[in-house]
Amino acid sequence: MNGRSEFGEAGKLNGKARIAAMGDLHVKEHGSPSLKDLFTEISQAADILVLTGDLTDLGKPKEAEILAADLRSCTIPIVAVLGNHDYECGCVEEIGRIFKNAGVQLLEGQAVEIKGVGFAGVKGFAGGFGRHMLGSFGEPAIKAMVAESVEETMRLENALRQVRSERAMVVLHYAPIQETVVGEPQEIYPFLGSSRLAETIDRFPVKAVVHGHAHRGTYEGRTPGGAPVYNVASHIEKPTGRPYALLEL
Numbered sequence: 001m002n003g004r005s006e007f008g009e010a011g012k013l014n015g016k017a018r019i020a021a022m023g024d025l026h027v028k029e030h031g032s033p034s035l036k037d038l039f040t041e042i043s044q045a046a047d048i049l050v051l052t053g054d055l056t057d058l059g060k061p062k063e064a065e066i067l068a069a070d071l072r073s074c075t076i077p078i079v080a081v082l083g084n085h086d087y088e089c090g091c092v093e094e095i096g097r098i099f100k101n102a103g104v105q106l107l108e109g110q111a112v113e114i115k116g117v118g119f120a121g122v123k124g125f126a127g128g129f130g131r132h133m134l135g136s137f138g139e140p141a142i143k144a145m146v147a148e149s150v151e152e153t154m155r156l157e158n159a160l161r162q163v164r165s166e167r168a169m170v171v172l173h174y175a176p177i178q179e180t181v182v183g184e185p186q187e188i189y190p191f192l193g194s195s196r197l198a199e200t201i202d203r204f205p206v207k208a209v210v211h212g213h214a215h216r217g218t219y220e221g222r223t224p225g226g227a228p229v230y231n232v233a234s235h236i237e238k239p240t241g242r243p244y245a246l247l248e249l
Contacts, residue, residue, distance in 0.1 A: 017115045020045060022244035023052030023173065023212025024233040026085065027067040029060055035067070039074035042244060047115055049076055049244075051104075052212040052232055053083025053123060053173030056095060064095035068102035077114045078104045081121040083173035083213060107171060109155035111162035117249050118163035124174030124211070125152040127194030134190060153196040160204045167249045170201055170227075172211040179221030180231040181214040198223040207249050219245075 020042045025035065042049055056063035071078060086095060096106055105112045107121025127134045127149035136146040152174075160168065175181050175193030184192060192214050201209060202225030209223070212233040219236050221229045234243040 015116070016248050017048060017117050017167070018046045019048045019050055019117070019169065019247045019249060020244045021050040021052065021210040021230065021232040021247060022234050023083070023210075024054040024215060024235060025051070025067065026054055026057040027063050027070075028057045029062045029066070032057075032066065035070040036073040038243065039070060041242075043073070043075040046246060047076055048117065049074055049078045050119070050169070050171055050210055050232075051078065051080035052171060052210050053081050054085040054212060055080065055082065055099070056086050059086045059088035059091055059095060061091050061094045061098060064098040068098050068104075071102050071104065079107060079112065079114065079119045079121065079171060080104050081107050081123050081171050081173055083123060107159065109159050111159045113163070113165050116165055116167060118165035118168045119171055120156065120159035120163050120168060121171035122152050122156045122159060124156070124172040124176070124197050125149040125194060126174060126191045127196060128190035129178035129193065129195045132190065133195050149194050149196055153194070153200050156197060157200045157203070160200070160206070163204070166205070168204065168206045169247075169249060170206050170209040172197060172209065173213050175211050175214055175217070175229075175231065176201055176209060177221050177223055177229050179218060180211070180229050181217040183216045183218055184214050192217075198225075198227075198229075201225070201227055208247055210245070210247075 111120045176197035181192045209229040215235040
């Protein structure tokens with residue numbers, strides 16, 4: 001896998017898939033610019049589009065409908081996970097249906113294979129990194145937070161067990177490593193992701209990991225086991241110079 005390679009007809013001939021990945025679109029009910037032209041551009045540059053959550057700003061069905069309408073200009077397969085903002089209004093099932101009806105392969109602990117690439121996806125959750133990772137101790141609220149982090153990790157493991165392709169990509173919203181959240185205030189690191197996700201990823205032969213959530217983070221890093229990780233939040237500067245990254249698997 002080469003996250004910085006050139007993409008042209010050679011990519012098609014050598015059997016590799018070109019994946020455009022981006023997250024944190026934060027589509028609003030009023031005032032968001034149309035993304036139709038961007039999705040048309042992506043359709044010409046890549047074989048698959050991956051969206052890493054926070055597709056809507058407040059989790060409103062109307063926001064999802066606006067994005068779904070723009071996604072009609074995308075002519076390649078779309079894989080996505082939801083983010084924390086997509087849960088804000090308590091309409092997550094409805095917005096999930098809207099995206100699925102628009103042809104989006106929405107991953108919520110499942111896996112799907114497209115063009116020979118196996119995608120395993122979950123939202124993920126907070127919890128912190130390394131020796132600063134939150135433990136299940138003390139008040140019930142803290143234990144509930146850790147339990148949610150563990151549950152999302154188990155859902156990721158179940159999804160990865162479903163992958164049969166030798167080319168596997170993990171799709172998350174929350175970060176699995178600290179390296180790609182660097183740039184954010186250190187005080188909020190525990191709310192940006194969890195090392196538990198990386199621990200699970202490193203038990204499988206994963207070729208690449210993409211996530212969002214950390215708008216001021218860092219584009220590229222690696223899990224302790226060496227899997228490349230890319231923060232593809234639309235706000236992050238990328239080698240393409242565009243809001244999306246281009247990766248080749």
